[in-house]
Amino acid sequence: MANRSLQISAWALSGGIAVLVLGTALALAVQAKGVGLHPADWAALRFTLTQAALSTLLSCLLAVPVARALARCTFRGRRALILLMGAPFLLPVIVAVLGLLSLYGRNGLLNQTLQALGLPTVTIYGLHGVVLAHVFFNLPLATRMLLNGWHAIPAERFRLAQTLGLPSPFRHIEAPMLAAVLPGIALSIFLVCLTSFVVALTLGGGPAATTLELAIYQALRFDFDPGHAALLAGVQFAICAVAVSLAARFTLAEGLGLGLDRAPVGQKAHWVDAPVLALAALFLILPLVAVVADGAPAVLQLPALVWQAALRSAVMALVAAGLSVTAALILVQAKVAGAAWVEGAAMLPLATSGLVLGTGLFVLTRAFVRPESLALPVTVLVNALMALPFVFRVLLPQARDLHRTYDQLAQTLGLCGGARLRWLTLPRLARPLGLGAGLAAALSMGDLGVVALFAGQDQATLPLVVQRLSGAYRMDQAAAAALVLVLCSFALFALCDIGGRRAAP
Amino acid sequence: MKPFHLALAFVSLAPMAMAETPVLTVLTYDSFAADWGPGPAIAKGFEETCACKVAYVTAGDGAAVLSRLQMEGAGSAADIVLGLDTSLTETARATGLFAPLVAQAPNDLPVPFSDATFEPFDWGWFAFVYDNTKLTMPPKSFQELAASDLKILIQDPRSSTPGLGLVMWVKAAYGDQSAQVWQDLADNIVTVTPSWDAAYGLFLKGEADMVLSYTTSPAYHLIAEKDPTKSAATFDEGHYMQIEVAGKLASSKHQALADQFLAYLASDAAQSVIPTTNWMYPAKTPATGLPVGFETLIKPEKSLLLSSVDAEESRKAAVEEWQTVLSK
Incomplete structure (x- = not known):
């Protein structure tokens, strides 16, 4: 009975997602004047795939040693470091770019140091700069997701490995966990990088660094060719579909079995852990310091509307997080109960272009209501939708374990419905639920996306205010408002993440 | 009642x-x-x-x-x-x-x-804005700029109106020679940003010597911030409006x-x-x-402007030319 209602809700949700994501693209496609990709589109496709693949590969490769070091080291500030790992991913793109440039730019710390030492300077602009920025964004996310995987390995396994005198637990315990978790993480990162365009263009150094998303932007803005935008969005969907099926193919089922929830012990720190963590922390924290240093001076001179927008954004972010987590929990349970297709639906929003989604919604709704009256609800809905793939990804590995280890027991006990949710699912998934809610809230807080298309004068969200300030020469205030945004995002993230960890058994 | x-x-x-x-x-x-x-x-x-x-x-x-x-x-x-x-x-x-x-x-x-x-x-007139405490002899034309080691920030004409304005500027000033101008400018361009504010923000951070903006931009710094250090360079070719x-x-x-x-x-x-x-x-x-x-602002003697009909006709080809030349 409970299973049936779960199935129905999962179907309904997937249908809703598909209608929103594909329907909006379709709304533009019907306006097509002609079909066919331009030569420039093929160049954009090639660059898009190259940068996304490189960024994914590097983020994942680097995340493994960092997560491993975090999993087996205990030191002062470890929790703070893990928490801070959430921050880069949550930065508004242009803020992060400016932060990175404080370090690696032509006038950045690195080049100033090189100059002082009489060494030749380096340039960040180019494919390597794009990849560097994407690794900065995604390495922490990958690390957090991997760390959850490490935490989910029952302590008994490591003890057993010790007892059996296995030379290294990697091959028998950690490698299978990685095989189960990494493809999904790689998929998320790949899809995030797929739709990047501000980073790609700004750090790419020129129009050779054109991504599909920029081509979509151009098609909608200057050429006003919605059909072409829809076609390009279609190409992005196709890439997404291929990526989802590849990831599913390479994801190995994990079988470490049931643990007794003992505190993780038995793993000794390795000498490489300390330098790995130090380097990762420097790489992630220095640009954040630059963001704080840029923004701090003007914070107290911010106009009142910044604080109003911050409050509005925070409330919207929490609502979006609630929606997103609820939807992800339903989908993830349907998925572990055997409905494989759910994963495609959950990952679909990552493939869509925010601009196509927003424009499509605008076209579809404007016949019925004034766009301004929908600005806030549509923004919340779209933010919840865009965060869903991440929340789903964060929940999936542990939900899979939970199902495998407790499903039979729960069925034997007749534990189902609300009781099962309350006594089994929620407490057992508290950690990823907290992380997922934190990610969703912070992503929504920082998202500019569709609100710019809909918002009237008095409905500005904080990211929109940041954009408006910097569009009017007020770069100092924009930097300060961006800092407020980052702090709000981070506070929401920390609140949910710590809450989840506290609630975990 | x-x-x-x-x-x-x-x-x-x-x-x-x-x-x-x-x-x-x-x-x-x-x-x-x-x-x-x-x-x-x-x-x-x-x-x-x-x-x-x-x-x-x-x-x-x-x-x-x-x-x-x-x-x-x-x-x-x-x-x-x-x-x-x-x-x-x-x-x-x-x-x-x-x-x-x-x-x-x-x-x-x-x-x-x-x-x-x-x-x-x-x-307004488009112009390259610079910091007059760091750059004392600004270039007087696109050719001088291209021949110099100066680094500039520009916007993408596919997503930004000033970016499009620059492409039209080069077109109006150089006509059939515009591809060559872009070729010569390529090594001066630090990067191309999607919007005006990103380029301007990067310029204020010291990422380049000059940024594409307006002749009136220094007025903001002077009047609102009491900062006289920003100037716009006058180009002999004239300035696009x-x-x-x-x-x-x-x-x-x-x-x-x-x-x-x-x-x-x-x-x-x-x-x-x-x-x-x-x-x-x-x-x-x-x-x-x-x-x-x-x-205090510069007053270009020559104003360039394609008629709206000419602008519409040449826009697509000019942007494609810009993209082709700079993608190499």
Whole structure:
């Protein structure tokens, strides 16, 4: 009975997602004047795939040693470091770019140091700069997701490995966990990088660094060719579909079995852990310091509307997080109960272009209501939708374990419905639920996306205010408002993440 | 009166009150309607004369305003569209959504400008802005710039109106030779940003010697920040202009009110708001003159501007040329 209602809700949700994501693209496609990709589109496709693949590969490769070091080291500030790992991913793109440039730019710390030492300077602009920025964004996310995987390995396994005198637990315990978790993480990162365009263009150094998303932007803005935008969005969907099926193919089922929830012990720190963590922390924290240093001076001179927008954004972010987590929990349970297709639906929003989604919604709704009256609800809905793939990804590995280890027991006990949710699912998934809610809230807080298309004068969200300030020469205030945004995002993230960890058994 | 009757009275009065104060909806770009932009003061000034309310509906920039209008078509709730520039006006005219102006206000533009559909409300010259404490001998032409080691930041013409303005500038100045100019400039370009504010932000961070902006940009730093260190470089080829216009939609239910608004927009009261809010030149210099500080700005002797028809015709090819040359 409970299973049936779960199935129905999962179907309904997937249908809703598909209608929103594909329907909006379709709304533009019907306006097509002609079909066919331009030569420039093929160049954009090639660059898009190259940068996304490189960024994914590097983020994942680097995340493994960092997560491993975090999993087996205990030191002062470890929790703070893990928490801070959430921050880069949550930065508004242009803020992060400016932060990175404080370090690696032509006038950045690195080049100033090189100059002082009489060494030749380096340039960040180019494919390597794009990849560097994407690794900065995604390495922490990958690390957090991997760390959850490490935490989910029952302590008994490591003890057993010790007892059996296995030379290294990697091959028998950690490698299978990685095989189960990494493809999904790689998929998320790949899809995030797929739709990047501000980073790609700004750090790419020129129009050779054109991504599909920029081509979509151009098609909608200057050429006003919605059909072409829809076609390009279609190409992005196709890439997404291929990526989802590849990831599913390479994801190995994990079988470490049931643990007794003992505190993780038995793993000794390795000498490489300390330098790995130090380097990762420097790489992630220095640009954040630059963001704080840029923004701090003007914070107290911010106009009142910044604080109003911050409050509005925070409330919207929490609502979006609630929606997103609820939807992800339903989908993830349907998925572990055997409905494989759910994963495609959950990952679909990552493939869509925010601009196509927003424009499509605008076209579809404007016949019925004034766009301004929908600005806030549509923004919340779209933010919840865009965060869903991440929340789903964060929940999936542990939900899979939970199902495998407790499903039979729960069925034997007749534990189902609300009781099962309350006594089994929620407490057992508290950690990823907290992380997922934190990610969703912070992503929504920082998202500019569709609100710019809909918002009237008095409905500005904080990211929109940041954009408006910097569009009017007020770069100092924009930097300060961006800092407020980052702090709000981070506070929401920390609140949910710590809450989840506290609630975990 | 019983509460019920009171409620009834309100219900019957409310539509009457609404009918008495019509709302004039102006579709414009974000920074025009922003608290620090010209929008609020112009709305307030006009409301004092019209017994109406002005409501702004906003899109990101001029190009976003046009694409929003194209999406809305004849069903647009807007009465006035404000903030297109001359590289967009032909596309806008071709939609057939605009009504002709009832009166063409006189203007002080440096080039003759007359349009039966669109009223200019402000304008500016594109220029490369630099820090005069770091760069004492700025280049005097695109060729000098290309021959120098100076680094510049520009915007992408596919997503930004100033970026498009630069492509038109090079086209207007060099015609068939424009590809060569871009070829020569390639090694000076640090990067291309999607929007004006990203390039300008990078410039203020010291990422390049010069940034594509307007001759009026130094006025912001001088007047609002008391910072005299920014200047714009004069180029011998002349400077391309951006003229921003407003027009009335044929579908508007408030035709007379829209005409009144356009008349107000051309008046001294509205035009004197423009310089220190939009940081552009007013289309008609107000009787009181320009604010103190504007006299320090460079005044290019030669203004370049493709007619809106020529701009529309050459835009696609010029952008493709830019992309091809710089993608190598």
